[in-house]
Amino acid sequence: MTATTEASSDTAGSARAPARRSRRSRRTPAPIGFLAPFLVLFALFFLIPIGYAVYESLFARKVSGLGLAAPVTKFVGLSNYSTVFGTASFIQGIERVLLFGIVQVPVMLAFATLLAMLIDSVAARFTRFFRLAFFLPYGIPGVVAAIVWSFLYLPNLSPIDSVLKSLHFGSINLLGAHTVLWSIANIVTWEYTGYNMLIIFAGLQAIPRELFEAARVDGASEWKIAMRVKLPLVVPSLVLTSVFSIIGTLQLFSEPQVLRAISTNIVTTYTPNLSAYNEAFTLNNPNLAAAMAVVLAVGTFILSFGFLRLTSRRSITR
Amino acid sequence: MKTTVGIDQARPDRSRKHRRLAVGGAAAASLMVLASCGSSSKSASSTATTAAPANGGSAAPTTAYSGPTVDLTFWSWVPGIQASVDQFNQSHPNIHVNLDEVTSGAAGTYSKMFSALQAGNAPDLGQVEYYALPQFEHTGGLVNLAPYGAASVQSDFVPWTWSQVSVGSAVYAIPQDTGPMALFYRKDLFAKYGLTVPTTWAQYLSDAQKLHSENPNAYITSFSPADTGQFAGLAWQAGANWFNTTSSSWIVNINDSATQKVANYWQQLLSQHLVKVEADFANGWYKDLSDGTLLTWPSAVWGQNTIATNAANTANDWAVAPLPNWGSTSADGNWGGSTTVVFKDSKHPAQAAVFAEWLNTNQPSITNLINKGGLYPADLQGEKQSAVDSPVAFYGNQNIWSTFEAGGKLVNTSFKWGPTMFTTLTDMGNLFSKATGGSGTLASAIATTQSDTVSGMKSQGFSVQSAG
Numbered sequence: 093m094t095a096t097t098e099a100s101s102d103t104a105g106s107a108r109a110p111a112r113r114s115r116r117s118r119r120t121p122a123p124i125g126f127l128a129p130f131l132v133l134f135a136l137f138f139l140i141p142i143g144y145a146v147y148e149s150l151f152a153r154k155v156s157g158l159g160l161a162a163p164v165t166k167f168v169g170l171s172n173y174s175t176v177f178g179t180a181s182f183i184q185g186i187e188r189v190l191l192f193g194i195v196q197v198p199v200m201l202a203f204a205t206l207l208a209m210l211i212d213s214v215a216a217r218f219t220r221f222f223r224l225a226f227f228l229p230y231g232i233p234g235v236v237a238a239i240v241w242s243f244l245y246l247p248n249l250s251p252i253d254s255v256l257k258s259l260h261f262g263s264i265n266l267l268g269a270h271t272v273l274w275s276i277a278n279i280v281t282w283e284y285t286g287y288n289m290l291i292i293f294a295g296l297q298a299i300p301r302e303l304f305e306a307a308r309v310d311g312a313s314e315w316k317i318a319m320r321v322k323l324p325l326v327v328p329s330l331v332l333t334s335v336f337s338i339i340g341t342l343q344l345f346s347e348p349q350v351l352r353a354i355s356t357n358i359v360t361t362y363t364p365n366l367s368a369y370n371e372a373f374t375l376n377n378p379n380l381a382a383a384m385a386v387v388l389a390v391g392t393f394i395l396s397f398g399f400l401r402l403t404s405r406r407s408i409t410r
Numbered sequence: 411m412k413t414t415v416g417i418d419q420a421r422p423d424r425s426r427k428h429r430r431l432a433v434g435g436a437a438a439a440s441l442m443v444l445a446s447c448g449s450s451s452k453s454a455s456s457t458a459t460t461a462a463p464a465n466g467g468s469a470a471p472t473t474a475y476s477g478p479t480v481d482l483t484f485w486s487w488v489p490g491i492q493a494s495v496d497q498f499n500q501s502h503p504n505i506h507v508n509l510d511e512v513t514s515g516a517a518g519t520y521s522k523m524f525s526a527l528q529a530g531n532a533p534d535l536g537q538v539e540y541y542a543l544p545q546f547e548h549t550g551g552l553v554n555l556a557p558y559g560a561a562s563v564q565s566d567f568v569p570w571t572w573s574q575v576s577v578g579s580a581v582y583a584i585p586q587d588t589g590p591m592a593l594f595y596r597k598d599l600f601a602k603y604g605l606t607v608p609t610t611w612a613q614y615l616s617d618a619q620k621l622h623s624e625n626p627n628a629y630i631t632s633f634s635p636a637d638t639g640q641f642a643g644l645a646w647q648a649g650a651n652w653f654n655t656t657s658s659s660w661i662v663n664i665n666d667s668a669t670q671k672v673a674n675y676w677q678q679l680l681s682q683h684l685v686k687v688e689a690d691f692a693n694g695w696y697k698d699l700s701d702g703t704l705l706t707w708p709s710a711v712w713g714q715n716t717i718a719t720n721a722a723n724t725a726n727d728w729a730v731a732p733l734p735n736w737g738s739t740s741a742d743g744n745w746g747g748s749t750t751v752v753f754k755d756s757k758h759p760a761q762a763a764v765f766a767e768w769l770n771t772n773q774p775s776i777t778n779l780i781n782k783g784g785l786y787p788a789d790l791q792g793e794k795q796s797a798v799d800s801p802v803a804f805y806g807n808q809n810i811w812s813t814f815e816a817g818g819k820l821v822n823t824s825f826k827w828g829p830t831m832f833t834t835l836t837d838m839g840n841l842f843s844k845a846t847g848g849s850g851t852l853a854s855a856i857a858t859t860q861s862d863t864v865s866g867m868k869s870q871g872f873s874v875q876s877a878g
Contacts, residue, residue, distance in 0.1 A: 155872055157658055157873050160548060163870075165528075175869075248698065249697060352636075352689075355689060356688060358843075360836050360839070372521070375832050375836060376545075378525075
């Protein structure tokens with residue numbers, strides 16, 4: 093950014109301003125032309141599907157009597173939404189992912205920050221290797237990761253279980269009613285810590301090194317530099333990764349879906365996304381599924397932007 | 411193949427796995443078929459037209475149609491069904507069936523069918539399981555095949571299948587295969603623990619208790635809460651009658667005394683830790699079947715392939731006995747099976763009906779479905795084919811088929827599925843999961859499924875009465 097602006101002021105300088113003005117006055121459609129590919133795809137794959145989902149969510153298929161005739165699609169207003177909020181299992185799914193997020197997101201981000209700081213520290217060796225190694229799990233598709241972990245969780249096949257048993261810690265059912273959520277959290281943490289670490293690490297690298305030297309000259313220990321200099325300066329990266337993580341948490345789908353095959357404790361309404369999927373593709377109620385998806389999207393929007401507002405307000409007051 | 415009944419439909423990989431299993435298991439047998447096909451493929455077309463009249467004149471429309479060639483589309487997921495389609499196309503030059511291989515119904519094909527029906531471009535023919543039929547019937551999606559000679563093939567089929575496909579005099583599907591239930595048990599381990607093969611559920615319970623006191627790490631069987639197809643089969647055996655209709659409304663009776671009896675029975679096994687709670691058709695479960703952790707499996711006829719493929723090391727250890735009974739009445743349940751339907755959008759329902767009837771009554775076609783598709787035919791003559799009526803090496807050369815054939819004749823013919831089975835079975839599975847996870851009982855889950863089903867049907871506009 094800075095490099096280009098410097099270069100342009102050097103070479104063109106004052107000559108550029110009138111040229112730009114004249115181009116604007118001619119009102120060429122160039123900007124629209126350049127934007128068109130994006131706008132078309134954005135409308136086609138984003139705005140129209142969302143609009144269609146909202147539209148579909150306002151209808152329902154109704155039969156009558158024994159239902160021997162074809163169902164009639166009727167406009168039902170917001171009644172699908174009242175069904176969504178009246179469905180206890182959907183609400184439980186939302187509560188479950190919120191609990192998941194409150195625990196898993198801070199743990200993962202703390203871990204990611206720690207790893208980023210370690211790699212960024214002066215004493216670090218083989219940083220390239222570790223950067224790649226930590227990032228590697230993210231390169232494995234979520235479904236594959238979940239399948240691999242599922243083998244580690246299976247009570248009668250799990251090496252974790254047999255190690256615990258041989259150490260006389262007793263047996264632990266990682267797929268139990270109260271444990272399976274945290275087994276999923278473990279998979280998600282394993283998968284995304286490296287990804288978040290990379291973003292935070294990039295944030296750390298962008299901090300001018302003079303600041304650390306100044307702190308060192310003032311007698312700050314490496315620990316103090318990390319906590320008092322690096323951490324506050326890396327907050328924008330943390331905000332970004334938090335927003336991504338909140339979105340990811342609310343949309344939790346593939347891990348519980350894969351573990352469903354081996355755990356008897358993951359119901360078809362385990363997460364809101366699973367509910368919507370199940371409603372659309374198994375229970376053949378796309379209208380209700382659309383309402384669920386819209387509720388989920390609005391909820392994600394509110395939480396993400398709420399978090400952004402909250403964090404930006406804090407930085408202003410500071 | 412028919413395990414998808416009531417199984418939790420959100421598990422595409424499992425049904426896919428089943429397809430593979432069926433293919434794998436039939437691999438050896440198909441060599442035999444290929445050999446026999448070589449010699450009999452020429453005569454296939456002639457048997458199609460000559461054998462069928464003996465069964466009640468079903469071939470009449472087959473030979474009657476000689477108009478311009480019509481093209482039909484058929485959605486099916488049965489492995490190797492293409493060979494049957496090819497046979498048909500060869501012997502019926504004026505009807506051409508194009509097969510679209512789709513994923514199994516519960517893995518997404520049913521929702522695709524419903525969408526297509528709504529859009530008015532459904533295929534001519536489709537594969538639909540028994541439990542899903544009413545959902546298609548009662549949304550006006552199926553063609554009544556009675557005017558196209560369907561009634562004439564009624565006597566070809568196992569009686570209970572016909573009451574599943576017909577409503578009054580209307581016939582909405584042609585039965586293809588069935589899943590009569592029986593008890594698979596480890597005869598070596600029964601001898602080792604001194605257990606007697608149970609003929610009643612009371613004996614089954616006492617076997618379970620005896621086994622568990624001898625070896626706390628072995629279980630009489632497993633309980634997979636999401637697999638409501640198995641539970642439904644057991645309730646069916648006990649005399650349950652979940653759905654019925656009057657002239658104008660549905661009667662929902664999932665919470666009837668027979669179902670409560672079965673729910674309480676399994677709750678007892680669960681509470682005493684006599685059964686292992688675990689997801690079936692998963693790796694851990696296969697391991698338990700292989701290593702003697704599980705001693706029995708109340709399952710359907712297709713289960714023979716599940717065991718033989720996934721617990722191959724237990725060859726000669728398993729045997730099959732009739733399903734234990736409630737008291738002295740002999741009865742059986744059914745788990746799985748499917749039919750061929752003609753969808754309302756078909757422009758050639760008469761020709762489509764010809765194919766549906768031919769596919770499931772023509773003996774060479776059935777041979778193919780048995781060997782390549784791993785199906786157990788609903789056709790009575792088909793049940794006598796040697797591939798499903800001879801000793802099986804894996805089961806110590808026991809002719810396990812005769813047990814299933816006898817069971818199929820004891821399946822209650824008045825059991826009906828309802829028009830919202832996907833929701834009902836999914837709901838039941840979720841509630842069972844909660845019950846085995848520690849909140850509630852199977853009996854309370856059944857009661858809740860009853861009230862949820864009634865309110866769900868009402869909100870869709872059905873006229874419903876609750877019998878519970």
